[in-house]
Amino acid sequence: MVLSALLRFIYPPPSNIFVTAMSMISIVSLGNSGIMEVKGKHMQYSKFWNFGTDQKISADKKAKISSKTGMIIAYTPAFLAGVGSFVLLPVGDFRFDLLRSAITIHYFKRIFEVLFVHKFSGWTDTEAAITISLSYFINSVMMIYSHYLIQGFPEPQTDLKYFGALLFLVGISGNFYHHYLLSQLRIKGDKNYKIPQGGLFSLVICPHYLFEIMGFLGISCISQTLYSFCFTLGTTFYLMGRSYATRKWYQSKFEDFPTHVKALIPYIF
Structure with missing residues (x-):
């Protein structure tokens, strides 16, 4: 029954073991990366470079x-x-x-x-x-x-491609706008971090991640394949972990960080 309901929204998966395996791997690997972010084991880029004593020691050798x-x-x-x-x-x-x-x-x-x-x-x-x-x-x-x-293949009963295209445009536009706001925080030569302002930054510290998830969900709705939705789900798990770590980082750097500002989803998370 669950499968029949699911097939209303996605194409029947092709009889390709490689694609099926990669669908599961994308969820597990990205989801695990999100868990690692929560635990403080960050991918070494952006503001998380050398964040934490143990990582600084190992990072110096890389x-x-x-x-x-x-x-x-x-x-x-x-x-x-x-x-x-x-x-x-x-x-x-x-x-x-x-x-x-x-x-x-x-x-x-x-x-x-x-x-x-x-x-x-x-x-x-x-x-x-x-x-x-x-x-x-x-x-x-x-x-x-x-x-x-x-x-x-026969089209899914529910056609989501136009909705997906609209969601993709909203996601990519919102992501770009909040990246632009982040870029305006520093004047030339300034290397200090500041608490982001404007847009949805008043509600969440990572609105650019929220819109990125929207963009990938839009791509999944355009495609309506099992792999695309698995990738988007895995990406969502990763960015949830990343946004949690980002909020924790800002709290460690700024005593006046607003307590009402969530990580990713306004008022919720």
Whole structure:
């Protein structure tokens, strides 16, 4: 009964053990990363570089690159995967074209922000940058490939692609806006962190993560495949852990951090 209800919203999974296995791996690996963030074992980038005594000792022994370079490394392969899909798989239906367009736009926006919006003052662990890059690349390829496999399958009873496209646009716009607000916190040469202001920052410390989840949920609704929803669920778990760690970090740095400001979901979490 649960399966029949689920199939109203997603395509029947293709008889491909690899795709099914990767769907489960995406949830488990991303969910575990979220748990690690809550426990204080952070991916070594952004403000969490050297956060914690034990991590500082181990981080000093690791190869480091600038945060800007690290983020370019992280996002470029996934962007190229989206662009490359139009060359390698030129024939596709409207939903397929909408999906890979959304993936390509998502990572193009990220690269654009790294080059022209974000302001960097720290370092990134080279290993972490490569790990993140592989994760983004593999998941982008898998979303495209899993949807390619169901070309010609009967459409789900409930068509979510237009709702998904709208949700994606809201998510990517809200994410960009709050990234812009973060970039305005520092004047040139300023390396000090400040409590973010404006937008939904008055309610949650990570509204950019909230909108990122919306964007990926929009991509999942466009695709309506098992893999895409598994990836979005795993991403949600990870960003919940990341936002929890971010709020904890701000509380440790600012005695006047507002107690009513939640981590990710206004008034709730």
